[in-house]
Amino acid sequence: MNLKQATILVIDDDTDVLTAVRLLLKPLVKSIIVDKQPDAVLELIKKNEVDILILDMNFRASINTGNEGLYWLSTVKRSFPDLPIIMITAYADIDLAITSLKSGATDFIVKPWHNEKLLENIKNVLQGKGNKKEQRANFQHLLGESMPMQNIFRKLEKIAPTDANILILGENGTGKDLIASAIHEQSLRYKEAYIKADLGALTETLFESELFGYKKGAFTDAREDRLGRFQSANKGTLFLDEIGNISLSQQARLLTVLQNRQVTPLGSSTPISVDIRLICATNTPMSELANEQKFRKDLIYRINTVEINVPPLRERGDDILILANYFLQFYCSKYQKSEMVINDATKIKLLHYPFPGNVRELQYTIERAVIMAESPILTPEDMLFSPLEKNTILTQSNHNTSNLETLEKETIVKVIEKHNGNISRAAKELGLTRTALYRRLNKYDL
Incomplete structure (x- = not known):
């Protein structure tokens, strides 16, 4: 579909934003509809056969979700799952962008935006409209052209449509959580919930209440019933991050739930059936997991129908530059900087640094360079690597x-x-x- 054939709906409570978008798009599209009230969005989409929704992330509304935009995004996706949605916000950060993309958004843009950038995003979305299955098969939120990443993409294409349990292995910062969300997005459960639990952050006392839920009165602060992560992920996908960090007693409780596919909330004696697709991740090498004194082998077999090893960034060659340019564009937009480029000497420096902190360290390095650089051309002096990783570099340099x-x-x-x-x-x-x-x-x- 081209721009002239498109009907675009913009929902934002800022009148100035609506006026600017209407003036920009009116001569270029078939129809441009704007509205300040997000609760009108479903009726407007249905009535006008909208091709793209541009939705603000923050409304001065009565909905106490913490972020109204994500609420309305999920509301629209339930009724119109194939409608492309571009999210806009004045409070951009990478976590918010990823959250909206995981929740079904097609793209993400920061305001105030450059008109050319907004038009380019809209055109790109229109070119893919009507071919959602192909878009999803491309794993569009995972960047990389190296052979290790191409091998991962081929494996994902095979396993994503199944219900097989997946174990994702890799160093910290390699993007295991992005792999997990990509599997969910390409699965048959992609319309259902995707729930994440960071097991490394759960104490022994919180483990059961967070994962399995509890009934009112189960313990001193249990003032109401609460669903655990397993029940919240029912019919969808549950991602258990840092599973290598849990104790043997926690492993035993988790194994029982996975074997029976039932959870019993704290304070209850009635088991509740759950239907989930399980994805786990850890930075612990498989050789260490296989040590019975640290991790139960019967649990490994339960969580590891298929194993994915995410390569460290230092083994991905020119993917370093692809990711660097992605973060460069993102942070230039976030901090409202003019376009920046990485010169050849800086590229050499990036390609020869081992990145012990992986993609997360690269992201941190580029963000700092964008903030501190005196020139739009980034030089090697602008690339200051994280001091947190120096000890790791010394270890790797033997x-x-x-x-x-x-x-x-x-x-x-x-x-x-x-x-x-x-x-x-x-x-x-x-x-x-x-x-x-x-x-x-x-x-x-x-």
């Missing part, structure tokens, strides 16, 4: 540096970074001609 080729390659990289990518100056410091330096760059694939 490789044999007596190898002459390794020493030569590392020296070349350092000198090129020092001179911000200026080959002539780098060659002069190294005592080489430009031609000889280029030969070495080709030799080491730099």
